[in-house]
Amino acid sequence: MIASRRSSLRGGAAIVVVAVALSACSGSGDEPSAPPPPRPVLTVTVAPTDPQGLGYSGTIEPRFETALGFRTLGRIVSRAVDVGERVEKGQELAAVDAETLNADVRSARAQLANAKIAARTAKASQQRAQALFNDNKTVSQADLDSANQSFSAAEADLVSAKAQLAKAENALSYAVLTAPFAGVITERDADVGQVVAAGATVFKLARTDQREAVVDIPASEIGGLSVGSPFEVVLQIAPSLKVSGKVREIAPQADAVTRTNRVRILLDNPPDAFRLGALITAIPAEKAEKPVVLIPPSAILTEGGKTMVWTVDPKTKTVHRQAVVTHRDTGGRIILDSGLQTGAILVTAGVHSLEEGQKVTLSEGLAS
The missing domain is CATH 2.40.30.170 (Efflux pump adaptor protein, beta barrel domain)
Incomplete structure (x- = not known):
């Protein structure tokens, strides 16, 4: 009798425990689930780009730069300018040893003097021969022709001697390198003591x-x-x-x-x-x-043929879709035409997994 009562009490207690457990389970199912935590996002603030970027x-x-060199072979004996210096037209830049050229000038002058004497002598002989031939015919026609020929040859030698002197003096001027125009020396390729060939670059002069x-x-x-x-x-x-x-x-x-x-x-x-x-x-x-605003390519979301971006409301820390109009320049950069105001906060990563009105958190310094 006592044993049967104990069994009944134990069975009733078990029923009560099961009922309490069931009621507890049913109660927990009615409570609302906790909201997901805000999602961290990377952002930038919309602002005009520095044009230098x-x-x-x-x-x-x-625009014009000229290589300068001597027009004659020689050893450089002086240099008057260096790289970076401004020069005027006709200013002396450098010079080569001109002893040989001076000797050529002296020789040409001597030849010219000799040609002048020979020309005067030939002229006098031609005049005497002509006079004798005209007065007494004491000079034959052959002698007169010879005198005329000698005079013509002497005149030709005189012209040649003058040309040789001009050539020697011109060559002497090649020993000095001068600036053909005003400018700045941008390069120096030879220095004092160096032997340079005709035409070899010594300086570069820029206008x-x-x-x-x-x-x-x-x-x-x-x-x-x-x-x-x-x-x-x-x-x-x-x-x-x-x-x-x-x-x-x-x-x-x-x-x-x-x-x-x-x-x-x-x-x-x-x-x-x-x-x-x-x-x-x-x-x-x-x-x-005009100011140019660049949009990061990672911020672009294309939906239904429209270009969209996600912006962040700084007060509610929620994201919202925003339609924008953009174009690409020749360098492939995305330039904003319209749709955003300066100072707007733009999401730059994970744009395909965001939802309208979703709560986000901004990393410090990225949205400022």
Whole structure:
């Protein structure tokens, strides 16, 4: 009797425990699930791009540069200028030993003096022969013809002697190298004591009145350029100094290593600060005249033929789709035309896995 009561009590307790457990399970199912944590995202703030970032680096070079050398063989005995110095037209730059050339001039002068004496003597003989032939016929026709021939030969020798002297004096002038125009010495290839051949480069002289910016532009971006395309050229050490220019020449072939084409931009009245060799940035005029906003390619989302981006509401820290209008420049960069305001926060990674209104967290410093 007692045993049966204990069994009943144990069975009832088990039923109560099971009921409590079931009620507990059913109660936990009715409670709402916890929201997912905000997702971390990478962002950038929409802002105009510095135009220099859209330009091409290069240097200032002369429009005209001439290699200068002696027109005669010789040993350099003096040098009056060095690299970087400004020179005026006709200024002496260097000289070679002219002793042999001076001797040639002295010899030519002596020959000219001798030719003058011979010409005077021949002329006098011809005049006497002519007079005797006309008066008494004491001189034969053959003698007169011989006198005339001697006089003609003496006159020819005199002309030749004058030409030889002019040639020797001209050759002597070759011993001094002078500047054919005003400019700057950009290179020196020989020095005092060195023997140089005729025509060998001693200096390079560049004109400074016409300067140009020389830049190397990727072959993929050269298609939008042509001779006459306007550029704005900025001095890198002083970005406030700018000058306009137009493309003068585009290399027809790209460099085999860098795959770039060399472009020469003739500058319009550049200030003195744009010295030869100065580093510059050349910016296409259409990009320098108005602010340009670049969109990272990773921020672009294409849906239904439309270009979309995700923007972040800084107050609610939620993301929202935004339609934008963009285009690509010759360099493949994505440029914003419309759809975003300056200062908007743009998501730049994971744009294909976001949802409208999703909570996000911004890494410190990326959205500022």
